[in-house]
Amino acid sequence: MAVPAATPVPGPRRLLDRVNSPADLRRLSPEECRQLAQEIRSFLVEKVSRTGGHLGPNLGMVEVTMALHRVFDSPQDLLVFDTGHQAYVHKILTGRRRDFDTLRQAGGLSGYPSRSESPHDLVENSHASTGLSYALGLAQARRRHGVQGKVAVVVGDGSLTGGMAYEALNNIGTLRPDLVILLNDNGRSYAPTVGGLANHLARIRLNPRYEAAKSGIGDFLSSLPAVGEPAHEMARRLKTGMKQLVTAHVFFEDLGIKYSGPIDGHDLAAVETALKMASRLPGPVVVHVVTDKGRGFSPAEEDLIDKFHGVGAFDVTTGKIKGSGPSYTDVFEEALLELAQEDPKVVAITAAMASSTGLLKFAERYPDRFYDVGIAEQHAVTFAAGLAMGGLHPVVCIYSAFLKRAFDQVMYDVGLHRLPVTLVLDRSGVTGPDGSSHHGMFDLSYLRLVPNLVVASPRDATELGRLLATALRHDGPFSIRYPRGTAGQHELDIRPLPSLSWEMLREGGDDVLICATGKMVAVAENSLPLLEAQGVGATLVNARFVKPLDPRLPGWARGHRAVVTVEDNSVRGGLGAAVLEQLAASAVVRPLRQVGLPDQFLPHGAQVELLSEYGLTAEGVAGAALLALEEGETGARADLVG
Numbered sequence: 001m002a003v004p005a006a007t008p009v010p011g012p013r014r015l016l017d018r019v020n021s022p023a024d025l026r027r028l029s030p031e032e033c034r035q036l037a038q039e040i041r042s043f044l045v046e047k048v049s050r051t052g053g054h055l056g057p058n059l060g061m062v063e064v065t066m067a068l069h070r071v072f073d074s075p076q077d078l079l080v081f082d083t084g085h086q087a088y089v090h091k092i093l094t095g096r097r098r099d100f101d102t103l104r105q106a107g108g109l110s111g112y113p114s115r116s117e118s119p120h121d122l123v124e125n126s127h128a129s130t131g132l133s134y135a136l137g138l139a140q141a142r143r144r145h146g147v148q149g150k151v152a153v154v155v156g157d158g159s160l161t162g163g164m165a166y167e168a169l170n171n172i173g174t175l176r177p178d179l180v181i182l183l184n185d186n187g188r189s190y191a192p193t194v195g196g197l198a199n200h201l202a203r204i205r206l207n208p209r210y211e212a213a214k215s216g217i218g219d220f221l222s223s224l225p226a227v228g229e230p231a232h233e234m235a236r237r238l239k240t241g242m243k244q245l246v247t248a249h250v251f252f253e254d255l256g257i258k259y260s261g262p263i264d265g266h267d268l269a270a271v272e273t274a275l276k277m278a279s280r281l282p283g284p285v286v287v288h289v290v291t292d293k294g295r296g297f298s299p300a301e302e303d304l305i306d307k308f309h310g311v312g313a314f315d316v317t318t319g320k321i322k323g324s325g326p327s328y329t330d331v332f333e334e335a336l337l338e339l340a341q342e343d344p345k346v347v348a349i350t351a352a353m354a355s356s357t358g359l360l361k362f363a364e365r366y367p368d369r370f371y372d373v374g375i376a377e378q379h380a381v382t383f384a385a386g387l388a389m390g391g392l393h394p395v396v397c398i399y400s401a402f403l404k405r406a407f408d409q410v411m412y413d414v415g416l417h418r419l420p421v422t423l424v425l426d427r428s429g430v431t432g433p434d435g436s437s438h439h440g441m442f443d444l445s446y447l448r449l450v451p452n453l454v455v456a457s458p459r460d461a462t463e464l465g466r467l468l469a470t471a472l473r474h475d476g477p478f479s480i481r482y483p484r485g486t487a488g489q490h491e492l493d494i495r496p497l498p499s500l501s502w503e504m505l506r507e508g509g510d511d512v513l514i515c516a517t518g519k520m521v522a523v524a525e526n527s528l529p530l531l532e533a534q535g536v537g538a539t540l541v542n543a544r545f546v547k548p549l550d551p552r553l554p555g556w557a558r559g560h561r562a563v564v565t566v567e568d569n570s571v572r573g574g575l576g577a578a579v580l581e582q583l584a585a586s587a588v589v590r591p592l593r594q595v596g597l598p599d600q601f602l603p604h605g606a607q608v609e610l611l612s613e614y615g616l617t618a619e620g621v622a623g624a625a626l627l628a629l630e631e632g633e634t635g636a637r638a639d640l641v642g
Contacts, residue, residue, distance in 0.1 A: 015039055020095050022069040033070075033268050037062045040089060041296040045316060047100040052312040052433065053111050054085035056294040057156075060186050060265070064154070064289055065089035067271035068182065071279060072152055075119045078138050080153040082131020084112035084123065086184070094120040104433035106605030111434055127402065127437060128375045129162025131155050132181065136168055139177035150279050152180040158352060161374025172284050173256035179284045180275065181257070184265065186293040252286045261288025266295065328461060328482045329426055331490060333358035335465040336395065338494050339472055340366060345393045346472060349384055351377045357397035357426050377402050381409035381421070388419040393472055400425040400440025400481055407446055414477045415450040421478075422471040423447075428457070428481035429519065429568030430597070430611055435604030441597045443481050444517075445573030448547050454478045454500060455547040457518035461487035463544065469494040483519045483568070485607065502541050502550035509537015512625045513556050516566035517543040517575050520595075523611075524566045526618035531625055538625065546575050553579065554586035562628035563592040566621055568611070571596040591631040593624040 015032055016039040019025050028036060040062050048055045066089070068079060074094070081087045091109065092100070096118065102108025113121035123134050135153035142151065159165055160183075172179065252259040260278060263270050271289055278285040294300025299319020313322045340346040340362065347369040348362050354372055363370040373380045377398055384394035403410070403425055414421045428440035447455045454474065458464040464482055471478035473496045505521070508528065516524035521542050531538045539560060543550070546567075557563050563583070565576035576594030583590065597614055611617065615624075 016043060016092075016097065019093060020097070022074055022093055025066060025093055026070050030269060033066060037066065037268070038296070040092060043092070043097070043100070044088060045297050047103060048088075048311070049314050049316045050101070051103040051105065052314075053104055054088070055297070055311055056300045057086040058088040059295050059297055059300060060291040060293040061086050061089050061154075061184065062295070063266050063268045064182065064184060064271055064291060065093065067268055067275055068152060068154070069093050070272055071275040072150055076148075077150040077152065078122060078135075078142075079120070080123055080131045080135045080138070080151070081113055082123075082134075082153060082155045082159050083128045086154065086156070087113050087121075090120070091118075094118055104435075104604055106603070106609050110604055112437070124436065127405065128156075128159040129164040131159065132165055132168035132172065135179055135181070136172050136175065136177060139179045140175060143177055150178065150180065152182060152275075152279075154182045154184055157183065157185040158375055161352065162376050163378055169252075169255055169257065176256060176283045178282060180278045181284060181286045182275070183261070183286055183288045184291055185262065185288060186291045256284075258283065258285040259288065260285065262290045263288065265289035265291035325486045325488070326461075327485060328464060328487050329356070329358040331461040331464055331487045331492070332397075332424065332426075332468065332482065333361055334492055335468045335494055336362055337365065338492070339469055340369070343393065343472060344369075345391065347371065347387060347392050347394050349373060349380050349394055349396045351375055351380045351398055351402065353397075353399070357399070357424070359397055377406040378409050381406040381423075382413045384421045385409070385413040385417060385419050388414075388421050389417070393420050393422065395422045395424055395472075397424045397426065399438070400428040400443045401431070401438045404442065404446065410447070410453070410477075411450050415452050418452045418476050420475055422468070422474075423477070423479040424468075425479060425481040427484045429483050430602065430607050430616075431484045432607045432610070433604050436601040439602050440481065440483075441568065441570050441602065443479075444546050444567065444569040444575060445577075447479050447481075448573060448578060450477070452476055453547065454545065456480050456545050457543075458482055459503075459516075459518060459521035459542050459544060461490035462493050465493045466495055466497055467544070469496040470500075472496075481518070485519075500545050500548055502543050502545065502552070504539075505542050506538070506540040508532075508539050510539075510560050511537045512539070512562045512564055512629060513560040514538055514540045514564045514566065514621065514625065515543045515553075515575065515579055516540065516621075517546055518568060520566040520568055520616065523616060523618055524621050527621035527625070530618060530622040534622075534626065536625065536629065543575055543579075546578060549578055549582050553582055554588045557583055557588045557590050560590065561632050562625065563590050564595060564621065564625045564628055565592070566595040566616070567597075568616060569596055570599055572599050591628040593628040595621050595624045 015036045019036065041059055044055060044058055072079060081090065096109060099109040104111045110117060112124060114124055115121055123131065131153045132155060135151055139151040142149065155165065250259055258281060260274050263274050265271060274287045278287050311321055314320060336348065348359050349371045350357055350359050351373055352375045354360050354363055359370065373383060380396055380398065384396045387394045403423065410423065425440065425443055428443055431438050431440060444455060447453060454477065456467050456479065458467050467480050471480060506528065514524050524540055528538055528540065539556065541556065563579065565579050567575040569575065571594045574596060576596055580592060595615060602610060
């Protein structure tokens with residue numbers, strides 16, 4: 001039952017203030033645990049309402065996480081979370097409660113497990129479907145070294161739509177390590193979980209015959225005379241038969257993995273009992289718990305789209321998200337709807353993120369042209385290749401950080417076949433508070449490697465519409481990357497561009513040529529007055545296509561004393577590298593400075609703070625231009641002296 005966002009109990013009476021480690025949690029009575037669960041939920045709502053974050057998943061994980069820490073002795077026992085966005089309660093119970101005011105802020109508490117924060121955190125990668133592989137490796141390493149202690153992994157039913165999870169389960173069934181797999185089944189990933197296994201779990205979860213049979217089997221066995229085969233063997237056979245009757249076959253046990261459940265994931269005692277029993281059994285065991293995403297906060301429970309999966313700051317009383325106008329994702333959604341109306345061959349694909357990638361309205365308007373494949377980016381891309389081979393034009397919408405998982409499929413299934421598949425990469429560049437595994441700062445680098453693929457980046461929301469129209473007219477693979485954030489003032493424009501060429505925005509003298517792409521074009525524009533104040537004339541070009549490059553580039557560079565490239569991508573392999581390659585191939589030698597992101601994984605923090613820290617500002621671009629010109633002067637003097 002939903003409870004309002006309760007005001008935390010003040011002062012020392014609050015149990016939460018007494019729990020600073022898993023050991024403190026294990027000292028609590030059952031009644032105290034129930035009170036603590038309510039306090040944790042109130043605490044989460046209060047803190048996340050200020051910072052934003054993954055609220056819904058963590059509200060559903062309260063009792064489950066408490067049970068894990070009451071049964072297992074972390075960090076001696078190893079706990080792996082897949083995905084890490086459901087680890088807020090774990091952080092609270094392992095001594096980081098006081099840091100939650102800094103959640104997802106620069107220099108503050110990460111929104112995912114972080115090895116630098118705590119010995120209780122193991123896996124920082126927040127991408128789904130990886131936890132089982134990590135856990136299997138850890139369990140095997142312990143087996144090889146003879147190290148004592150248990151390994152447990154929390155995996156959501158949504159993660160089981162990903163191919164890696166199936167590969168790991170197959171290997172777990174073969175190696176049979178001592179491993180507890182807690183399957184957190186809330187019927188959702190970002191949105192309701194799709195796929196055959198999800199339907200199978202739902203049949204188990206919702207079947208009253210299974211619950212009735214399970215609760216009554218003990219009484220039935222005790223009533224039988226103690227003759228014939230041993231009671232434990234009879235129990236095993238009856239239990240197996242019962243499951244086969246109710247569920248057709250048990251997926252996990254067919255793989256050689258013991259199965260227990262389903263269990264009410266909000267019944268702390270029941271979850272504890274199941275975990276204790278599983279931890280004593282040899283080999284791998286699945287403990288299937290059923291939880292409610294968003295539990296305890298009415299606005300989250302009533303949210304039919306994603307149960308407050310990932311939210312910005314919001315009003316605790318109403319649940320209303322604090323917004324600031326339409327985003328780039330909203331603009332993409334509007335443009336796609338208009339273009340799909342004109343072309344019935346356009347279909348759309350999401351990897352379990354319809355709401356986050358702007359496909360909800362498309363799914364409502366064109367349900368027979370919309371495909372949610374689950375958290376399966378590799379399959380999404382090759383599925384799109386098949387659709388394209390069949391005469392359709394698929395638009396695959398995936399976060400930039402997640403498309404890396406399907407690089408092989410982009411290369412060989414789409415690129416090799418020159419198929420008309422449009423890849424739309426949301427959240428490119430610096431994304432902000434979600435940190436290292438979510439920054440989309442590598443897409444220009446790895447997509448440039450794919451032969452036949454057009455790589456485009458709009459300078460604003462209006463150009464986004466034009467690039468999408470261009471992609472859907474293009475007879476070959478096409479990618480568009482755009483940033484997270486508000487789109488600002490814009491007009492919807494879905495006229496295709498006449499050619500895959502760059503846009504000359506300003507011709508301002510022969511001192512420096514500035515080539516900027518995507519949202520960095522606006523930053524470069526703001527650098528022009530700063531350069532003018534220094535007596536420097538600059539030409540600015542919108543490098544909206546990072547592949548192919550504009551063939552006019554070498555000529556432009558020859559007409560200037562220095563070149564600067566600006567991109568919110570790694571300096572390794574992106575726009576700057578492409579410009580260097582083309583100038584070298586054309587024997588054009590000019591001082592060149594790259595303004596981009598460093599060759600490292602970036603921390604979490606606000607976009608504007610991170611961009612400023614790494615020099616992606618008007619001042620940073622102007623400074624790079626002055627340095628390039630200075631290097632040119634120094635080189636010229638050196639030539640004269642030589």
